[in-house]
Amino acid sequence: MTDEYNPSEGEDHPSDPKVVEEEAESELSDRQLLYKQLHSLVAQASQHPPDGFARKRYLSQIVTKMKNSCLIWKNHRNEPFYEDALQEQWVFFCSNLCEARTSTQYDRDRSNPITWFNNCLKWRLRTSAQKIVLENQRRASIETIFKDGETLERMAVTEAVDDSQIIESIEYFQLVKNWIDTNPNGVLSQHVRGQKDVTCQVILKSLSSGQTFGEIATNFNCSYSTLKGFYNNKCRPLVEEFRENCEN
Numbered sequence: 001m002t003d004e005y006n007p008s009e010g011e012d013h014p015s016d017p018k019v020v021e022e023e024a025e026s027e028l029s030d031r032q033l034l035y036k037q038l039h040s041l042v043a044q045a046s047q048h049p050p051d052g053f054a055r056k057r058y059l060s061q062i063v064t065k066m067k068n069s070c071l072i073w074k075n076h077r078n079e080p081f082y083e084d085a086l087q088e089q090w091v092f093f094c095s096n097l098c099e100a101r102t103s104t105q106y107d108r109d110r111s112n113p114i115t116w117f118n119n120c121l122k123w124r125l126r127t128s129a130q131k132i133v134l135e136n137q138r139r140a141s142i143e144t145i146f147k148d149g150e151t152l153e154r155m156a157v158t159e160a161v162d163d164s165q166i167i168e169s170i171e172y173f174q175l176v177k178n179w180i181d182t183n184p185n186g187v188l189s190q191h192v193r194g195q196k197d198v199t200c201q202v203i204l205k206s207l208s209s210g211q212t213f214g215e216i217a218t219n220f221n222c223s224y225s226t227l228k229g230f231y232n233n234k235c236r237p238l239v240e241e242f243r244e245n246c247e248n
Contacts, residue, residue, distance in 0.1 A: 034069055035112040038062060042106070042113060046098040059094050066114055073118040081128045089121045102245065103175075179242060180204045187238055192230045198222055200235040 045058035
């Protein structure tokens with residue numbers, strides 16, 4: 001369309017500095033009012049049990065107001081995983097708004113719910129992109145090794161390096177390290193058959209410190225193929241499960 005906007009007689013021209021300033025102040029006032037309403041709803045929601053009807057009703061009001069505000073951050077580069085990240089973030093948001101259920105609780109003294117939501121969403125999207133880059137790099141490394149005709153052991157060592165990088169890319173790395181170090185539910189105590197000192201905990205600690213499978217196998221006098229098979233069948237699924245629990 002080429003038609004230009006022409007205000008009717010008696011209407012304020014939109015380029016009038018005074019009008020622009022008044023509109024900006026009105027928008028700011030509306031946003032501050034929205035923040036106050038959200039803070040009030042969060043406070044009320046926090047007074048009710050997590051799985052009760054009242055909590056769900058308040059959460060529904062909060063989500064509706066946020067969606068209708070048009071202030072939820074949008075990704076303009078159209079990454080294919082934006083919508084998935086957005087849905088995951090809504091689940092994360094509702095789970096940790098009133099108490100820490102899967103991660104760090106929302107802090108009402110530091111930001112408003114929309115700012116917190118948007119910051120977490122941006123982080124989630126950035127992490128998803130990083131994971132894809134790491135996976136593409138891993139596949140490219142394996143393809144290169146096959147083309148060069150080098151050994152299967154060289155390929156497995158490359159995978160080990162990438163696995164340690166994947167561990168470091170998890171959302172709350174310190175939380176993951178604490179999980180590995182303390183083994184709170186004992187699941188990391190599973191060990192290689194006949195070698196009780198080679199547990200999932202020991203292997204994950206070694207990988208996160210930058211060691212390769214070849215180095216770990218040598219340090220514990222363990223067969224490389226046995227160590228790698230144990231990691232794939234026992235350790236890695238536990239890491240993936242823990243990561244999913246952190247992100248949900």
